[in-house]
Amino acid sequence: MTEETKFTQAQFIHPEERIRIHHLNNDIYQSVSWHKHDFVELFYVRSGKAVHRLNEKTFRAGAGDVFVIQAGDMHAFEPITPHFEWIDCMFMPAFIDYDVRTLLSSRKYFASDGMEIEYLMQTMLREYEDKKPAYLTKLRGYLLALLAELGRQGEQDEGVDYVKRKKTRLLQEAIEYVHLHYRDKIKLDDAAGKLGISRSSLNRLFRSQLHDSFAGFVNAYRLEQCSSLLRSGDAPIRDAALECGFVDGKHFRTQFRRRFGMTPGEFRKAAISGDGGTTMLAETDYGPQQPLAIPR
Template identity: 25%
Template sequence: MFPVYEEKKKNLHVHLRTSAHASPHLHNSIEFIYITEGTLELGMGQELFHMEEGDFAVIFPDVIHHYQVFSQGENKAVYLWAKPALAGQFADVIQSSCPQNPVIKKENVHRDIVNAVSCLRVSRKEPDSSLVIEQAYVQILLARSIPCFRLMEKSSVESNDIIYQTVSYIARHFRNEVSLEKMARDLGISKFTLSRVFSGTFHRNFNQFLNEQRLNYVTVHLECTDDSITDICMNAGFESQRTFNRVFRERYRMTPREYRNLYREKYLREELT
């Protein structure tokens, strides 16, 4: 089945919902699933993983997955989607790899995971919900779950689907010099076909999609490191600081330095309250 690419607009979505069949899809966020009632079959790649009440799963960004529900009665779960910018020190890991088995069984789910899921559900209902607190809970979820996984390269999740190949290629190469022509050649398709994938599926052109992946890398490092802005810019794959500054300002309506200062001022205020 042809997978759908979903773009999550907010930094964090949290929903308690009835589980239902969902066709193959992928998105630009980390997805966490905590089963509260019944069961869920979580498909990733060519595998189907059974989940029961109390089980917890993590799907890394840009990995094709789907759901199936076979059991009768109530089947519910808390679904959380978090942008990679909330991943902090784990951003590089979730960008390049994914779990061979994304499910942690109930007996191995750390109590910090259960607590973080509960706190995130509460925080999303509060009008003064703190971005820093949400980021901390997301990183707790990753810190307690990633050691439970055997990780593999995203490229080893077999799929001949052009959408998956596209996002996987950009995830692996966005820090390098890359062009539409080179990408099309490496994937063995025409650049016109590839261009239609970007415009028809992602609703943006190649350069816009590429720069968004680079900016996701940039914002994580502006927030979580003391690296110089020049180093971050070059490590993200931008060809020049001038291009970087223009693209950054177009998206965030401020300079990278203003973004870093604003984040740190907000973090300091929340630490003092």
């Protein structure tokens, strides 16, 4: 190991909150050198790949991977793809009634229930950023559910069924592909070729695990990204639609109304006035109206 840096709670975490969550990518940090800290960190990879070094072990980190960095652990990482995106959850052990020490920093955890961990991390991020009343109470609940899921994995046999693990990894990579290319014209054949499977296998994977076709998932993700633009910006609706990969205005308006129950213009007005736009988004982060879950 090379010379390390030590970070403290006081540098990152407000003492009254005892938790901090943020969304980062390698546009901000090209790499992170060896360091340690006196708080617990959950490092969740949303997209891209990196080499993650944790104490004496080296891991290949990809979409859906979760690492638990205990207080005093040493770690560093370096992205190996042009785009690398992660969510960082830093907290003091006293924030939650859970023995975090039971989670191992010597292993890599997986989003084995499909998108449950992704959903929890993204929901926690939104709660932390919005800071609505009782947000810390809700964060404790979400964090407890997330830690319990990781703990459940740790209690299972390391030899989890290979076929199930492979399906989970393929699905994560397919979703990562959508995250990176949803602005472009996504073809089923291109996505399947990227994963090294047939187009029918890719569609079958999405239908069996997410109960939607690949094209349906792409459409839903584009609508979510567009709804975020409409909620937070003042760009013309047509520009927001184009930015998210919709080239046919009529098709976009039809799909948007079908999904959100209102036109894009009505959605923007509701979001600005607080009459329902943001509430609706909370229920529709990644496509289906419920958190995506892959059955074991």
